[in-house]
Each structure stands twice: as structure tokens, then as C-alpha cells.
Amino acid sequence: MKRSMNRLLLAALAAASIALAPFPGATAPLVVPDRGLTLHGVEQQSYIRDVADRVFHPQEGAAHEAFAAPDGWTWEQTKIGGVPVDHMSAAQQKTKRVLLQLHGGGYVLGMSDAHRRLAMRQAVLTDAAEVYCVDYRTAPTYMYPAALEDAVAVYRGLIARGIDPAHIILVGDSAGGNLALELLLDLKSHDEPMPGVLLLASPWATFVHEKGTSRTTNADKDAFLGTNTPLYDAVAHAVYAPELALTDPRVSPVYADLTGLPPMLIQTGGDELFLTENEDLARKAAANGVTVTLTVYPGMPHDFALLLPELDESVQSLHEMADFVRRHMN
Secondary structure (H helix, E strand, C coil), X not given: CHHHHHHHHHHHHHHHHHHCCCCCCCCCCCCCCCCCECCCHHHHHHHHHHHHHHHHCCCCCCCCCCCCCCCCEEEEEEEECCEEEEEEEECCCCCCCEEEEECCCCCCCCCCHHHHHHHHHXXXXXXXXXXXXXXXXXXXXXXXXXXXXXXXXXXHHHHHCCCCHHHEEEEEECHHHHHXXXXXXXXXXXXXXXXXXXXXXXXXXXXXXXXXXXXXXXXXXXXXXXXXXXXXXXXXXXXXXXXXXXXXXXXXXXXXCCCCCCCEEEEEECXXXXXXXXXXXXXXXXXXXXXXXXXXXXXXXXXXHHHCCCEHHHHHHHHHHHHHHHHHCC
């Protein structure tokens, strides 16, 4: 019964997130505003809790707008290296930049329309010419290293197509942030070229669920990944890689040698379950000589830009990503 209920909640999360991110259809261009909804204090936290409640308890029969490519973009679902990907391409290309997205979801959820929308916003702001969203294999059907194998296959496939690695913007949220880091470590181990920049939102940086860190101090604050949320158990019990030690660098990049990784932006929330490990990741990257920026958005929960796209903090986080790309990619 518990497993069945968890599956229902995970499905609800994937479906409800679509409704949280209004997106124009194919007849309208995508414009990311300069500012978003500004809330403070109790009003802000009440709003976040209300949204989380709608995510986890969607109304029966609620309508969800399906993803459609905005005006000036084409969208196709294809495969690269045998891995399903969403490919969006701009008709008018300002740069040769390519945005490669590895989505979050605790390694148990697949691609969602909310992630497609997020990738498009990031692409428009960074002037990317193309977007590739990787629909990698997930647990419990496929365990480690299935997701990593898929990410590596797509990355190598893009290089084989003639895309310059230096033009690739690698983005990952939550488990996708973990996967992005593991992809880079795999490339490093094989002396393969790195992407131009790495953009991480609420990355899952360690499989260690340690007391006294934000894993416990923010457990009741994080409205989207804290206790009594569908993905909490998948994270707390590291269901994706049960055969590996929790400190194994192959799943816990805070324990890896990060030397040689590209410029890295880490965004996290002040009420984030992963706050401590995001701070640890930034310190480790800096100690290993990586150009790294860590930004903590006060009062924000896990993956806020994805799940609360209308808030000003989410809008500003996307503009920060665009500024980071401009500063580190010519």
C-alpha cells in the first residue's frame, strides 16, 4: 500500500508541476520578465505551502496545458545514442551555444513539461541556439549507473554531431545536478573535453543523509523535498544506488576531486533540504581550483525556479544564470 501511494504521489507531482509554469503556445514568442511576484515573510511562506499543497494534492480533473514550442522554435522528440531526448532549435540563432539539460526528480521521475519549459526559459535568456533535454533511465527499474550511461551517450553524441564542447551550457536541477557533476567526472576520467559552463539548481551533492545538517534542520521547512513529501524517501534512502557506499564519489560528488571542472554556478534556497551540501560543494570546488559562485536565495525551498516560476526569486535566478553564461562563455 505504501509503495502504491508513493507512486500515486510521484505521478501527481509530475503532472501538477505542469500547471505551475504557464507557457505560451506555438503562436507566441517566449519572453522572460525582468521581475516576478514579490512576497515576504509569512505571506511568502504561506504562498509556497499553498502551491506545494496543490502539487501534492491536485484537484481531480484539473486541466494542464501541454508543452508547445514557442514561436520561433521547433521541437522534436528523438534519440541520441539510443537515449530519448527533446530537441528544440531556434529559427534565428544568435550564438552557437547549446543548452544540455539533465532534469531532476530523485532519479525516480522522468522528463516533465515543467522541465521543458524551464529549459526554454534558460535557453532564451542565454541566447542558446539549441536545447537538448535528456530523458534518462530512472529507478527503480534502472539503477546506477543507467542514468550516467545515458548522459554520457548523449554528450558524446552531441560532440559527434560537430558541436563544440566549449559551446555547451550544462544545466541540472536536484538529481539532475548530481548527474551533471557525475557526467563531468566521467568525462574527466576519460580525458574528454568539458562543456563551457555548469549551472546547478538545488543539486543533490551527497547521498549521505547526515543529522545536524540541513537534511534535518530544514526537513520541516522545505515544502517540496522535506518530510512528508513524495521524493523525501527516495533521497533519504538513496534508492538509485543501493549497492554503492554513500560517500562514493560516483554518487556523492562532494567527496570527488573536482579539479578541472568548468566554471560552476550553484543556486540553492535558504529553506533547502540540500543547503548544507550545496555550501560544501561550493567550498570543495573552490578548494580544487574551480571558478564557482554560490547563491543562497533566502526563504526558498528546493528547486524553486522549477516549481515556483512566478516568484521574483525564481525569475532572478534565471537572470543570474544568463549573466554567469555571459561572463564565462565568449
